[in-house]
Structure formats: C-alpha cells, structure tokens
Amino acid sequence: MNERKLVTKRDIAVLAVLVFFAIALLLFFRFGLKDGRTALISVDGRDYLTVSLDKDDEITLENGVKIIVSDGKIGFTESDCPDLVCVHTGMLSKAGDVAACVPNKTVISVSGGEASVDTLTY
Amino acid sequence: MKKLLKMIFPLLALALIVFCCFFYKPEFVKTQSSQVIMGSVVSVTTYTDTEENGKTEQAAVFDKIKTLDSLISKNDENAALYKINNSDSNENRIDPELFGCIKETAEIYSKSDGKLAVTSGALTEAWGIDTEDFRLPSKDEIEAALPLCDDSLITLDSGKLTVKTAKGQIINLGSVGKGIACDKALEAVDISSNQSAVVSVGGSVGLFGAKSKNEGWVIGIRDPYGSENDYFAKLNFGKLEYKGGAIIFVSTSGSYEKTFEADGKTYHHILDLTTGYPVETELVSVTVKADTGLLSDALSTLCFVLGEEKSQSILDSYGASAVYVYADKTVSAYGELANALEIVNADYKLR
Numbered sequence: 001m002n003e004r005k006l007v008t009k010r011d012i013a014v015l016a017v018l019v020f021f022a023i024a025l026l027l028f029f030r031f032g033l034k035d036g037r038t039a040l041i042s043v044d045g046r047d048y049l050t051v052s053l054d055k056d057d058e059i060t061l062e063n064g065v066k067i068i069v070s071d072g073k074i075g076f077t078e079s080d081c082p083d084l085v086c087v088h089t090g091m092l093s094k095a096g097d098v099a100a101c102v103p104n105k106t107v108i109s110v111s112g113g114e115a116s117v118d119t120l121t122y
Numbered sequence: 123m124k125k126l127l128k129m130i131f132p133l134l135a136l137a138l139i140v141f142c143c144f145f146y147k148p149e150f151v152k153t154q155s156s157q158v159i160m161g162s163v164v165s166v167t168t169y170t171d172t173e174e175n176g177k178t179e180q181a182a183v184f185d186k187i188k189t190l191d192s193l194i195s196k197n198d199e200n201a202a203l204y205k206i207n208n209s210d211s212n213e214n215r216i217d218p219e220l221f222g223c224i225k226e227t228a229e230i231y232s233k234s235d236g237k238l239a240v241t242s243g244a245l246t247e248a249w250g251i252d253t254e255d256f257r258l259p260s261k262d263e264i265e266a267a268l269p270l271c272d273d274s275l276i277t278l279d280s281g282k283l284t285v286k287t288a289k290g291q292i293i294n295l296g297s298v299g300k301g302i303a304c305d306k307a308l309e310a311v312d313i314s315s316n317q318s319a320v321v322s323v324g325g326s327v328g329l330f331g332a333k334s335k336n337e338g339w340v341i342g343i344r345d346p347y348g349s350e351n352d353y354f355a356k357l358n359f360g361k362l363e364y365k366g367g368a369i370i371f372v373s374t375s376g377s378y379e380k381t382f383e384a385d386g387k388t389y390h391h392i393l394d395l396t397t398g399y400p401v402e403t404e405l406v407s408v409t410v411k412a413d414t415g416l417l418s419d420a421l422s423t424l425c426f427v428l429g430e431e432k433s434q435s436i437l438d439s440y441g442a443s444a445v446y447v448y449a450d451k452t453v454s455a456y457g458e459l460a461n462a463l464e465i466v467n468a469d470y471k472l473r
Contacts, residue, residue, distance in 0.1 A: 107156040122325035122344035
C-alpha cells in the first residue's frame, strides 16, 4: 500500500508559512503603512490645511502663528498671544492630540493611527 | 497537477485574508473637527454613515454652541446675559433657556456652604477670570465684591420668567458654560441607527450613542502635572454599559487650569466666596460623571470646593459619581466611576 496520506507534513508546513504571511499582511495593513498620520489645522472655524506628519514642514499662517512638523510631530512654535499656552503645549504626535491658540482661534488636531482614548477631560 | 490542487485551499484562504485587509471598512465613518468657541477648544468627532453627514453634524454642533454663547456670555456685549448684568433695571424678563440655566446652577451651588454662587461675577471680574488680564486684586476690591456674590439677593420668578438682582450683582455662568454646551451639542447630534459622537468643550465631554458593538468609549483624565495631552488614568465606559450607555456627560474641575503667579505664589481660577481667594484644598482635580452636561460641570466644581467627604452625599442625590485627584498624586473614586477607572501612570496610586 503506497497510497499517499491526504495531508502530509509538507502541506502543513506550506499552510503554516501561508498563515504566517497572511497574519503579517493583516497586521501591516491594519497598523503599519507608516501609519499615515495627518494633522488638521483650523483657523477661525474653517478647516485651513491638512498636513502629513511624515514630512518635515514649516507653516506660517496669515495670523502670524508659526507651526512646524518635525520627526513625525507637529506643534506651535510662535504666536503673538500673551500666554503662549499653544507653544507650551509642545509637540503632538498621537491620534487625538490637540493644541490650540485660543486668542488666534487656531487649532491643530492629529488624526490617523490608533488612538488609545476617545478624548480627554480636563 | 495533484499538488497544485492541494495548494488551492491555502491559497484561497490567503486570498480571502488579503481581500479582507484591502476592503476592511469600519461600519461608520469617523470624522473630526475642532474650533475655538466660548474661549475654549470645541472638538467634535462623529461616527456617521457618510463623511458628509458627519461634517454636517459637526457644523450643526458648532452653530448650537455659538448660539448658546450669545445667550450665556458675560463678556460679549450682544449676549443676553451681558444685557441683564448691565441693565439699568433690576428686574428683567429673560429667555426661558437662560432662566433655566441660572436657576439650576443656583440650586446646585446652594449646597456649597456659601463657597459658590451663580452671582459670583463681581468677584471673578475683580480677579479678571475669563479675560486676558487674570490678576491678583487688592483686598479692598475683594471686600467690595464679596457682598454682591450672594444668591439670596436674587429672585427668580419661574412664572414670569424674570430675574431680580441687587444693584451691582453680576450673574456668572462661566463655571457651567462648557457643560451646558455639551447639552446643546446633544440636540444637534443624530444617534439613531447606531451613529454616535464625542463632543469636548474645553475638556467637558459628552459621549453620545454607543461607540460600537465591541468597544466602549474610553476617555483620559488629564494628568494635572503633565502637559496638555497627557492623561494619568482612563475611564473605560465599556465596563459600565448597562443602560445601553447611550448618553454620558463628564466634566473636570482642576486647579492646574488657568493659573498665574504673583509674588512667588500660584493662584488658580476656582474662587471660594467665603474667603474671596482661590479655594485652598489638597485636591488638584475632580472629574464627575452625571446625567447632563450642566450637572457634571457644576458638580465637578462643587466637589472641588467641598472636598471628598462632604460632596459624596450630594453626588448620590444627583445619581452622579466622581474621581478625586490629590496633590500627592493619590486618587480616589466614588460611585460608578470607580468601576471605570484605570490608572495608567505609575506615579499615581489609589488612596
């Protein structure tokens, strides 16, 4: 009797490799892809600009506010407001992070990637 | 040939998984936008069937809050409340909505042992709170303002919708405005057919609808000693999703917000009307979950000024719950929120 088994060791090996690649692909598409994070800059109630956090950039808005993108992070660097809360907020990187210059009605909010919380209470 | 046939099943499986990856689409589209309204960042995140509907809904929320601001602002000359505060007459007929906000806030603050009042405006203006000129007033200015910050001097007539104030009194809804804004946001949000939304008005939060079948809402409580986007704990509302978890309001009052320094001392913005100065307490923040935005906002301030022990029976009477954070980074939770609390910063410990 030399009938081949229905499932050989080789089949299992091939299957295992395929499943491994499938899972790797799944994870890649779900979480990888340089995550494609973007930041929305809104001024005076209008969506002004969406920038990618993957490319370093320097932006000067019409109201004089300066914003930089560096190393996958974004933040205010200059503003004429008195308290400079916007600049002190520092650099944003995670989805859901928000920085605002209230006197200049300018808001930066980061989206894309996985957010660990839906919002903050403060 | 036989071999090739045997390969078909694993290949099919692989194809299926890759296909799912490419065409993986969440049930609803998540869209978000932010604006500065009422001197605060208003962020609206919607989970809607189409992106367009999300954007429309967000615009509607912003409009609601702008309309509210033109009702309850104390500083905007065109606002209804500004007009009452600056009216020559001491008795004014007012908008029913504004009347309701004043009455409810006065009722809640009547439980504060005189530390809070809806007529706190004379004192908050002496300190320049909610202006760009937050400052330390003189003793004389404080002495002059305090007698005016007394809710027993106002008469609210629910029948005629009038409010009568003593000369010089200033009604101030600054400590509840963000919560009321969350209430207004709910009016503009459609949570039928499983759509949902998250609204934050300067850190007062409204969670509307269920996020999804598998996930509950998670919100972070700001780390009082960290930067603006740091949180020390999470509130996992998925653990509380009892009554469908349809509508949740959460507000936080903290002494780390809006501060200034004078003569080496740091002053915060939550004033105690029995002293005329910022509340002296071991607490740095209190977060409250309640049935309405106004309630959560008013109660978080009330809990902050009264402290943990005195505030708990009041929380009970409103069916609300709270997380108290102390200056030594110890934390305690009362009521329902205790089940949702998860501390994620190891510097913080439960008391």
